Structures are given as structure tokens and as C-alpha cells.
Amino acid sequence: MRSLVDERFRREVSQFALCFTCERCAHFDLPAQRCAHEYPSEPHRQRPLQAALEVVFCKEFELE
Numbered sequence: 001m002r003s004l005v006d007e008r009f010r011r012e013v014s015q016f017a018l019c020f021t022c023e024r025c026a027h028f029d030l031p032a033q034r035c036a037h038e039y040p041s042e043p044h045r046q047r048p049l050q051a052a053l054e055v056v057f058c059k060e061f062e063l064e
């Protein structure tokens with residue numbers, strides 16, 4: 001699911017410590033740097049939000 005990134009989104013991610021990237025997902029194989037469910041992880045990886053125009057949420061995300 002794609003979501004636009006604006007100042008409110010950036011502020012709320014910081015304020016509430018929102019987690020939604022592969023690095024915080026229970027299905028991410030950290031040593032192998034890949035999704036254990038074999039989904040393409042690149043669109044869901046952690047990146048700086050300051051320059052981002054949108055984020056892509058993974059519907060399979062599960063907090064570790």
C-alpha cells in the first residue's frame with residue numbers, strides 16, 4: 001500500500017516511533033537481508049523520510 005509522505009506523516013513517525021519497515025518485521029531475515037516469505041523487500045526497507053515522497057507499506061508486516 002502506497003502512502004504519501006508529508007510533514008504530518010514525518011512528525012507522527014517520529015512522535016509515536018512508528019515501525020513499518022522490513023528491518024522491524026518478524027519475517028525479515030536480518031543476516032541474509034531478505035524477506036523470509038520471499039517478498040521483494042526493497043520497497044519496504046528503511047530509508048530517510050526527509051527526502052521521501054511516499055512509502056510503500058507491506059501488508060504482511062508483523063512487528064518483531
Ligand code: SF4
Pocket residue numbers: 020021022025026027028029034035036037038039040041044058059060061062
Ligand atoms: S513480510 Fe513484508 S515487511 Fe516483512 S520482511 Fe517481508 S517484505 Fe518486509
